[in-house]
Amino acid sequence: xxxxxxxxxxxxxxxxxxxxxxxxxxxxxxxxxxxxxxxxxxxxxxxxxxxxxxxxxxxxxxxxxxxxxxxxxxxxxxxxxxxxxxxxxxxxxxxxxxxxxxxxxxxxxxxxxxxxxxxxxxxxxxxxxxxxxxxxxxxxxxxxxxxxxx
Amino acid sequence: xxxxxxxxxxxxxxxxxxxxxxxxxxxxxxxxxxxxxxxxxxxxxxxxxxxxxxxxxxxxxxxxxxxxxxxxxxxxxxxxxxxxxxxxxxxxxxxxxxxxxxxxxxxxxxxxxxxxxxxxxxxxxxxxxxxxxxxxxxxxxxxxxxxxxxxxxxxxxxxxxxxxxxxxxxxxxxxxxxxxxxxxxxxxxxxxxxxxxxxxxxxxxxxxxxxxxxxxxxxxxxxxxxxxxxxxxxxxxxxxxxxxxxxxxxxxxxxxxxxxxxxxxxxxxxxxxxxxxxxxxxxxxxxxxxxxxxxxxxxxxxxxxxxxxxxxxxxxxxxxxxxxxxxxxxxxxxxxxxxxxxxxxxxxxxxxxxxxxxxxxxxxxxxxxxxxxxxxxxxxxxxxxxxxxxxxxxxxxxxxxxxxxxxxxxxxxxxxxxxxxxxxxxxxxxxxxxxxxxxxxxxxxxxxxxxxxxxxxxxxxxxxxxxxxxxxxxxxxxxxxxxxxxxxxxxxxxxxxxxxxxxxxxxxxxxx
Amino acid sequence: xxxxxxxxxxxxxxxxxxxxxxxxxxxxxxxxxxxxxxxxxxxxxxxxxxxxxxxxxxxxxxxxxxxxxxxxxxxxxxxxxxxxxxxxxxxxxxxxxxxxxxxxxxxxxxxxxxxxxxxx
Numbered sequence: 133x134x135x136x137x138x139x140x141x142x143x144x145x146x147x148x149x150x151x152x153x154x155x156x157x158x159x160x161x162x163x164x165x166x167x168x169x170x171x172x173x174x175x176x177x178x179x180x181x182x183x184x185x186x187x188x189x190x191x192x193x194x195x196x197x198x199x200x201x202x203x204x205x206x207x208x209x210x211x212x213x214x215x216x217x218x219x220x221x222x223x224x225x226x227x228x229x230x231x232x233x234x235x236x237x238x239x240x241x242x243x244x245x246x247x248x249x250x251x252x253x254x255x256x257x258x259x260x261x262x263x264x265x266x267x268x269x270x271x272x273x274x275x276x277x278x279x280x281x282x
Numbered sequence: 283x284x285x286x287x288x289x290x291x292x293x294x295x296x297x298x299x300x301x302x303x304x305x306x307x308x309x310x311x312x313x314x315x316x317x318x319x320x321x322x323x324x325x326x327x328x329x330x331x332x333x334x335x336x337x338x339x340x341x342x343x344x345x346x347x348x349x350x351x352x353x354x355x356x357x358x359x360x361x362x363x364x365x366x367x368x369x370x371x372x373x374x375x376x377x378x379x380x381x382x383x384x385x386x387x388x389x390x391x392x393x394x395x396x397x398x399x400x401x402x403x404x405x406x407x408x409x410x411x412x413x414x415x416x417x418x419x420x421x422x423x424x425x426x427x428x429x430x431x432x433x434x435x436x437x438x439x440x441x442x443x444x445x446x447x448x449x450x451x452x453x454x455x456x457x458x459x460x461x462x463x464x465x466x467x468x469x470x471x472x473x474x475x476x477x478x479x480x481x482x483x484x485x486x487x488x489x490x491x492x493x494x495x496x497x498x499x500x501x502x503x504x505x506x507x508x509x510x511x512x513x514x515x516x517x518x519x520x521x522x523x524x525x526x527x528x529x530x531x532x533x534x535x536x537x538x539x540x541x542x543x544x545x546x547x548x549x550x551x552x553x554x555x556x557x558x559x560x561x562x563x564x565x566x567x568x569x570x571x572x573x574x575x576x577x578x579x580x581x582x583x584x585x586x587x588x589x590x591x592x593x594x595x596x597x598x599x600x601x602x603x604x605x606x607x608x609x610x611x612x613x614x615x616x617x618x619x620x621x622x623x624x625x626x627x628x629x630x631x632x633x634x635x636x637x638x639x640x641x642x643x644x645x646x647x648x649x650x651x652x653x654x655x656x657x658x659x660x661x662x663x664x665x666x667x668x669x670x671x672x673x674x675x676x677x678x679x680x681x682x683x684x685x686x687x688x689x690x691x692x693x694x695x696x697x698x699x700x701x702x703x704x705x706x707x708x709x710x711x712x713x714x715x716x717x718x719x720x721x722x723x724x725x726x727x728x729x730x731x732x733x734x735x736x737x738x739x740x741x742x743x744x745x746x747x748x749x750x751x752x753x754x755x756x757x758x759x760x761x762x763x764x765x766x767x768x769x770x771x772x773x774x775x776x777x778x779x780x781x782x783x784x785x786x787x788x789x790x791x792x793x794x
Numbered sequence: 795x796x797x798x799x800x801x802x803x804x805x806x807x808x809x810x811x812x813x814x815x816x817x818x819x820x821x822x823x824x825x826x827x828x829x830x831x832x833x834x835x836x837x838x839x840x841x842x843x844x845x846x847x848x849x850x851x852x853x854x855x856x857x858x859x860x861x862x863x864x865x866x867x868x869x870x871x872x873x874x875x876x877x878x879x880x881x882x883x884x885x886x887x888x889x890x891x892x893x894x895x896x897x898x899x900x901x902x903x904x905x906x907x908x909x910x911x912x913x914x
Contacts, residue, residue: 209303225292226347262888425882441900448893459836470843517912
């Protein structure tokens with residue numbers, strides 16, 4: 133699959149850094165401003181989709197293959213499960229066991245920050261994988277079903 | 283010591299969830315299908331051991347994250363009481379049998395590792411539903427199980443499977459939307475999402491709660507495949523692979539449909555006369571229509587699917603009778619009806635799963651599942667045939683198998699409640715079920731072997747082990763019933779004792 | 795006339811439109827759009843249960859007065875519920891679209907009246 137024209141590629145090169153940075157901001161500041169894991173993950177996936185549309189799937193596959201997307205999906209979910217199981221250290225499942233100094237600061241919410249990060253990675257990878265699965269479906273031969281794992 | 287063990291309650295939900303997400307990572311490193319099989323079998327065994335452990339634990343409420351209303355927070359709770367223990371045991375048992383069966387059965391499909399991921403997700407959802415004490419938590423896990431089952435019904439990716447899965451998907455989504463509407467109305471009226479707190483804060487004589495209950499009946503009735511909402515089941519259950527049909531018919535419609543109805547209408551919303559009558563009418567209609575449609579089927583799995591509708595109708599009818607008796611303050615008959623209903627739920631899970639596994643074994647060996655093409659199976663596959671015969675006799679209600687006791691209890695409860703015509707109809711439906719399964723036995727088991735059967739051989743040992751396990755439970759539950767009926771009776775009386783309470787030993791996770 | 799329930803009626807109208815599309819449309823894609831509208835309507839209904847008259851957004855800032863915030867903020871719990879519901883709807887619609895692509899591959903049509911191989 134080819135990408136688009138030169139203008140689109142140049143503009144994407146300028147803009148993609150800001151998109152990814154903004155989505156990271158929304159994920160990491162989820163406990164202070166509206167946003168959080170899911171919305172930030174959707175924006176990560178949008179950034180990925182922009183790359184695929186502008187540069188073509190074959191180029192993006194050299195950076196991040198389909199199997200890697202499923203892998204990051206699982207890593208995100210396992211990160212969430214690890215934080216929940218680690219809560220047993222504080223006495224209960226999914227307890228907030230990290231330190232919470234002060235309010236309105238970045239590290240002031242305990243386990244909410246790592247959980248937001250895990251959810252952001254998971255949702256981003258899952259939505260990107262769903263996009264790849266829906267748009268690159270080839271009925272002539274055996275399709276790659278791994279991308280439909282939601 | 284036992285109180286410390288209640289900390290394991292969330293582990294029952296976490297184990298299959300972690301397994302479902304570890305599987306895709308491991309499948310590519312190590313030999314794909316073999317890793318998936320071993321890990322899923324480990325998960326199923328762990329769940330069965332946990333279920334056996336939970337039977338010994340006292341009734342508890344586990345508050346996740348140390349957030350409990352005692353300390354002024356809004357928390358999510360997991361509840362272990364008589365009903366949860368029974369349902370969790372059913373889920374674990376049938377999941378174990380289905381996993382054993384799929385070890386060899388799924389080798390015929392190309393995307394086998396994907397199947398095990400989806401299977402673990404479905405088991406996660408069902409475990410979350412039966413252990414949840416919070417209404418929205420129940421909805422989230424219900425959706426997890428339902429979405430995994432939509433994908434599993436479409437697993438064969440043939441024409442019929444995709445059509446059946448699409449129909450199931452659309453109807454299931456509409457049902458879930460109505461459940462969410464009901465939850466919204468209940469939250470508006472009470473301001474709480476925890477089932478015990480909803481029961482305490484429910485405004486009396488509120489018409490909004492009646493509307494919410496109607497939405498719940500629609501949504502959960504669709505998941506339970508009761509009669510106006512049953513249209514997806516005869517297409518979806520035959521199209522799924524055989525172990526998934528066993529899980530769907532045996533556990534999913536019960537954990538997501540019947541269990542949630544019983545939990546909501548007995549423990550959460552206050553039972554009144556209208557709900558009870560609606561449950562009775564829906565249950566009776568499902569019973570009759572399911573069995574009449576099952577009688578004329580030519581496809582073995584489709585016949586089993588229609589008979590699932592009928593037997594689920596039995597359970598809902600018994601729950602409705604119990605509700606009516608609760609309203610009339612006749613607690614003895616209510617406990618009897620609920621006991622019959624829940625025991626029939628357990629029995630049906632066991633023998634319907636067994637029937638679907640036998641149909642899967644038949645299809646594995648002979649390549650067909652149409653009744654006219656089969657015949658004389660008992661001469662070529664003796665183990666599968668005897669399991670099939672036990673299951674067919676059990677579902678028809680022949681003593682001394684387990685189905686006889688549960689149907690007897692339901693019929694006695696209906697007649698003691700005063701509904702003589704309803705009792706007569708139940709006996710008639712039982713008779714027609716016997717007719718249906720005599721037809722099944724005559725077409726499949728007896729007679730001379732047809733060409734498809736003549737070249738069949740017995741299925742591999744892992745599949746027969748799963749079937750023999752369920753058969754033994756069928757026989758044992760029937761033979762030893764007089765010994766354990768008192769223990770069952772006490773558990774059902776506990777369910778009927780009133781709405782869910784926040785009291786009881788609050789395990790680590792709550793500070794009263 | 796009591797106008798208090800008017801927003802709820804409007805949300806139920808959106809649900810009704812979605813339900814009409816699911817029940818009466820013959821094209822599979824229109825059915826999927828109907829499911830999306832149904833989910834929108836239900837989420838809107840859920841959001842409306844958290845309304846408080848003259849309310850402010852439930853975001854606490856360092857300069858806010860805590861007591862006034864607790865008195866005037868709208869209920870944030872339905873907003874969290876809706877977030878979960880939107881994610882569930884996303885998963886279902888993605889699965890439905892994938893299945894619609896497969897249906898077109900197998901049946902060569904999106905017309906529901908011609909996709910009825912399973913009968914009886």
